[in-house]
Amino acid sequence: MTPPPYALRIDTDVTKLREADRLLQDLAAELALPEDVFGCTHLVREAGRRRVALSLAGRSRAVADAVRARLTAQGHTVTDGTWDEPGRAVLFPGAAALTGTLTVAELLDRSAIDRVRVLGAPDGPGPEARLVTREFVRPRWEHHELVLAAMPAAGGTLVPFEDSDPTPCCADH
Structure with missing residues (x-):
């Protein structure tokens, strides 16, 4: 986009x-x-x-x-x-619809996010991968694409890399 x-x-x-x-x-x-x-x-x-x-x-x-x-x-x-x-x-368009647990395909379909990048993984997640939004999704513009950085979480799910309540030592870096 x-x-x-x-x-x-x-x-x-x-x-x-x-x-x-x-x-x-x-x-x-x-x-x-x-x-x-x-x-x-x-x-x-x-x-x-x-x-x-x-x-x-x-x-x-x-x-x-x-x-x-x-x-x-x-x-x-x-x-x-x-x-x-x-x-x-x-x-961003669709931000309000990103609640609960969604598949990557649903996240991309419901919002202006262009792709999901998993930290430490060479390839992006498959469309069926589940993402627990924690009602806090903050993608970044990267080379004219809106990209959500995610990381692996419990139960084979993903979560957005940025947390709404970051550890004070890491906040605002």
Whole structure:
């Protein structure tokens, strides 16, 4: 999948991924964004300042213009384009349908995710492989594909690599 053509960069002072996730979800609800919008977090370090920036991208210039106007009015710094760092998708088409245990085929069919990569495995999982979503799925853009990193779990299942409640020593890396 090619990223949508109308993208906005939103600078923030947020330093934690969970805060950035919440901010994106709150913005999507407040602005009543359509379900085809992608909302991503980006770890940015510029001029010695480390933070989690946001991007919103969609297929409609009108939606992008409305979002830019609203966020600018709220005091956010908004510019056209995306951040250099690949995005970690929080909002993406089909995200709400990724709950419970799904096969890889169901996950790919229900969402904008293009593929699943299993850490430490040379090949991707088969379409019948079961993924326990833990209601927290955060794929990343990799070479114009939305890719979910997963890892083996109990009972021959897979789980998303990123956990909603990471161990403090590993959080926000």
